[in-house]
Amino acid sequence: MSLLIKNGTVVNPAKQQHEVADVLVKDGKIAAIGQNLSADGAEVYDATGLIVAPGLIDIHTHLREPGQEAKEDFHSGTQAAAAGGFTRVVTMANTTPVVDNAALVRGLKKQAELTGVVKVEFIGAVSKNLEGKELAELGDMAEAGVVAYSDDGHYVESAAFMRRALEYSSMFNKMVIDHAEDISLTKNGHMHEGFVSYEMGVIGRPAVAEDLAVARDILLAEMTGGHIHIAHVSSKNTVDMVRRAKAKGVNVTCEVTSQHLSFTDEYLREYNPAFKMAPPIRSEDHRQALLDGLKDGTIDAIITDHAPHAFEEKDHEFCCAPNGFSGLETSLA
Template sequence: MITELKNVRRMGENTTGSLFFENGTIRGWNLDLEAQQVLDGRGGTVLPAFLELHAHLREPGQEQKEDLESGLAAAAAGGYGTVVSMPNTAPVVDDPGIVRALIEKSERLGFARLRPSAALSRGQQGEALADLRALRDAGAVMFTDDGRTNEDAHLLRRGLEYAHSLGVLVSVHAEDATLRKDGVMNEGTVSEELGLPGNPWAAEAARVARDVEIALLTGARLHIQHLSTARALEVVRDAKRRGAPVTCEVCPHHLTLTDEALRSFDAIYKVAPPLRTQADADALLRGLLDGTVDCLATDHAPHTQAEKERDLLEAPFGIPNIEVAFALLYTRLVASGRMSLEALVDLFTAGPARVMGWAAPQLEAGAVADVVVVDLEGELEVRPESFKSKARFSPWAGERLRGWPLLTVVNGRVAFQR
């Protein structure tokens, strides 16, 4: 079937035209073709659909928080065409059968495309490697014990070596658990004034330093998740200068929120790693601009409302943000003049593709028809009650943002339409 996506603009252009695709493949722009399906882009800007390397979709076993249907629908609503899910579910994704079941179910849903990660260690216990080859063969695209820190350096070394031989990336939650201890927020002036246990910047920086040395030792690719501190960013910058095969990601909440938000004692702001200082957020932005940070990822972490209404000591860590990530960062960074649209789009598309070793998504003939149309002019309010995600709460509730997705197409099929 030939589909015409009409009334859309290319990035940086003022005139509108039509993009044609057929059977999941882009045919080209402004062609003389008779379309069996016509989609109206409403004058929006068409971009490659975004890639998400770090989302918690909670299935199997935690479907009260999120499941594949709600999570992948939320991803499509946020403009994402492909999502890498995290394995810290119940049971843990450390069995090839679970990987296959997740992929098969996601393909029936018709929302964003799922590419599961699998646990690096059995049960994410950090004691023995999972069957990495079998997990790779079942469809796992990344190995990670995210949700837990890799305390055993020898196991991480062996995991990196084995994964490297299989051509699969390892990603890490880089925090020293013994230094982090029971911290619920950033250790600093605010935590001291509030009398809350703090998580120091050194917990992240020390573990990043250890892990990049292991990457240098093994020559294996290592991806550092949700970098949050200026010092850890400097460690990564230095490691890259030394030729370490290391990449890193930054999340929207660490760019747009700080530990000052915890003065409300609202657990909606409780995340791991924690919200840091404004100086850290500013350093992360500089890392985006100078290329030290390779991509943006959401760390979409849905929980039930009841869980997040507990006090700060008891509530779980995590923010649901996959539906607002692009609009939030377009408004805060591009519309404010701090970053170009082209640079932001790269961090949502080609950047994560480079991390994974995938072909960069594009809008030219022959490319997969994964596209998102965004409205860069109109403003909409963040309304959590209308989220596709089961986690209908947001730190940005009520904020008016620009850059919302109007339409998301995955493999030539409409996955979301506002």
């Protein structure tokens, strides 16, 4: 059984390849990549205008199962992933109930295998019920197969708690993924604080809220040796701090969403809740710094932070609508 994929833009990181070409697949393996390939009896697929690449992996997704299936579930979320080119997604722990124990991880893995159309990996919570008070079952969840820990959606407010989380997680060789927003500065805010938010009369979430949280957690990673991974960086100072920390040898990595690379707060002028997210899309100077960070390797990964809501939840007055952006189907494009 052969498949000939014609005229797609082949993106092949292994060979630094990015060009229009044909791909011949024989018995499930890539047999040739080149120009004007032909193969007798092969099924031909015209991929003109499409990208042909290895299956993408999204390390930051919210599939919403268990408990919030009106927004998304393993089946619908993984279908969206497949449509967007992803063959594996990693889902966050801020579900109902929170994924903070091994029994739940084991059950959810089975469920995702049954109903998912691409592979699903799990991130366990750092703290029980995301409350930032008591550590979740970090060791047991590691045994059950979680790939990292995160209270994503919530900032770990206590520095002492984050210190312990970094110490314990390193015993299991796993990173802590940091939703870095000092909530004392972001409370009641709905978008990036700056010129556009002032003009619109909307309360903002200043970039310095992220900077403060990132500075603290880089220092704690340096102190403990634990691996801190900064989720969805959005601020230019964050990029600078991560760049300097990496140069110093601190165990820090970070990621950026495709929406923060593509959009600015100018898109919010119509009060469109589809563009409302946390951290918010910011001004052009921040966006340029994110692109620079991506190019020089400071930023390690592009993620979707796919965080869907039911239509009736998002279809609200701007300030009442929840934060979250659906990205799985559109991020590569």
